[in-house]
Amino acid sequence: MNDRRRFLLGATSLACTLPALFTPGVAHAQAKGTAARTEAITAWQRRLRAILAKNRLPIIDLQATYVEGATNVRQMIEVMDELNVAQIAFAPANAPNGAPSLNLHRQHPEHFIPTTSSGEFPRWWRDPAAFLAVTRKDLESGEYFFMGEHEFRHYPSPEQVSAGRNDRDITIDITGPAGHALFALSAEFNVAFQIHYEIEDRLLAPLESVLERHPNAKVIWCHLAMIRYPDRAKRYNTDYVRGLIERFPGLHFDLAVPPPDAIYQPSGARHSTLFTNGQLDAGWKKLIEMHPQRFMSASDYRPPVADQYPNQINRQRQLILDALSEPARQLVAYGNAWRLLTGSPWTG
Ligand SMILES: [Zn+2]
Numbered sequence: 001m002n003d004r005r006r007f008l009l010g011a012t013s014l015a016c017t018l019p020a021l022f023t024p025g026v027a028h029a030q031a032k033g034t035a036a037r038t039e040a041i042t043a044w045q046r047r048l049r050a051i052l053a054k055n056r057l058p059i060i061d062l063q064a065t066y067v068e069g070a071t072n073v074r075q076m077i078e079v080m081d082e083l084n085v086a087q088i089a090f091a092p093a094n095a096p097n098g099a100p101s102l103n104l105h106r107q108h109p110e111h112f113i114p115t116t117s118s119g120e121f122p123r124w125w126r127d128p129a130a131f132l133a134v135t136r137k138d139l140e141s142g143e144y145f146f147m148g149e150h151e152f153r154h155y156p157s158p159e160q161v162s163a164g165r166n167d168r169d170i171t172i173d174i175t176g177p178a179g180h181a182l183f184a185l186s187a188e189f190n191v192a193f194q195i196h197y198e199i200e201d202r203l204l205a206p207l208e209s210v211l212e213r214h215p216n217a218k219v220i221w222c223h224l225a226m227i228r229y230p231d232r233a234k235r236y237n238t239d240y241v242r243g244l245i246e247r248f249p250g251l252h253f254d255l256a257v258p259p260p261d262a263i264y265q266p267s268g269a270r271h272s273t274l275f276t277n278g279q280l281d282a283g284w285k286k287l288i289e290m291h292p293q294r295f296m297s298a299s300d301y302r303p304p305v306a307d308q309y310p311n312q313i314n315r316q317r318q319l320i321l322d323a324l325s326e327p328a329r330q331l332v333a334y335g336n337a338w339r340l341l342t343g344s345p346w347t348g
Helices: 002-009 012-021 026-053 073-083 099-107 122-126 128-140 158-162 177-189 201-213 238-247 282-290 303-323 326-342
Strands: 059-066 085-092 112-114 149-154 193-197 219-221 251-254
Touching (some): 026 085, 059 099, 059 303, 073 085, 085 099, 085 326, 099 112, 177 201, 201 238, 238 251, 238 282, 282 326, 303 326
Parallel strands (some): 085 112, 149 193, 193 219, 219 251
16 A cells, blocks of 8 residues: 555656546555455465475365354364365355454454355345445455355256255356456456356356456356266367466366266266366366466365365365376465465465
8 A cells, every 4th residue: 555655646647547546446445454464364374384384285275155153163173274274265155244254264364264255145146236235345345355156157056956956046147237247346356256157058158258358357267177967068178278268367267076976966967077087187187287377276165065075175185186296286275376365476
């Protein structure tokens, strides 16, 4: 802020640029959040360094849904310590705003990242514009570092299928007002966000058009290569994803996917196409090594599958991270997440 202010004070002849610099978001948020932000980053750095000092690979887990009262926080902290998960970005669901995540961070500053609301519950589907107005308010406080997962196309997840919950079949047009508002928020506040967007041929062009319109948005497309209906996804492959990476510098992917042999019951498909014969597929491995800055480990924690958290983290390590070269592994486990959260590369 100081540099910005000095620049502005010295730039009276550029007065006409002031309105553009003082967008309601960034300047305000930076001024308000500076001390808390520095403290938070220092706490995360301390914990990452402690894990690295033990010669263990830390993971920053950016895809997790927090439900206050349902998430067993004490148990999660124990598991994180045991599995060397440095931080979790817990996006709150079933809450009026991001406050539960911020409170969690205040209680356990080294473990949790203040994250705005998860777009995985009715407040998002029913009125995405109102939802994003709340997110904007949260971001303006300067205290949030990340935005939760927003469902634009979502098929019922395996546990929802088992429970007969077809209400979780969600469609929100990504090229509509909600899509544009979300991508614009990310660019304005320089805060990354996640999308849940099923892989379907007909959905690819709309996503590309939004990415084209918002080149400064920082997007994480969750669940790389998780294809639930293969007959609807003929065009998606490593070449297609490489093309997207080369066209869109803000586009990232997370690796929170089901186990290699998992079957998506409604289609009967083996939906984790990231794996072949139980291993990281050679083509995907090659692409991750080619663009290691764009991929990230993640768990997709949510309370109904909390007991699977250790398995999910162990799979990330054994099937993905262990298969990568050392530089790629460091980026995918925590380096990329660190850069997206703090705006700077991890330097130790
Ligand atoms: Zn998801």
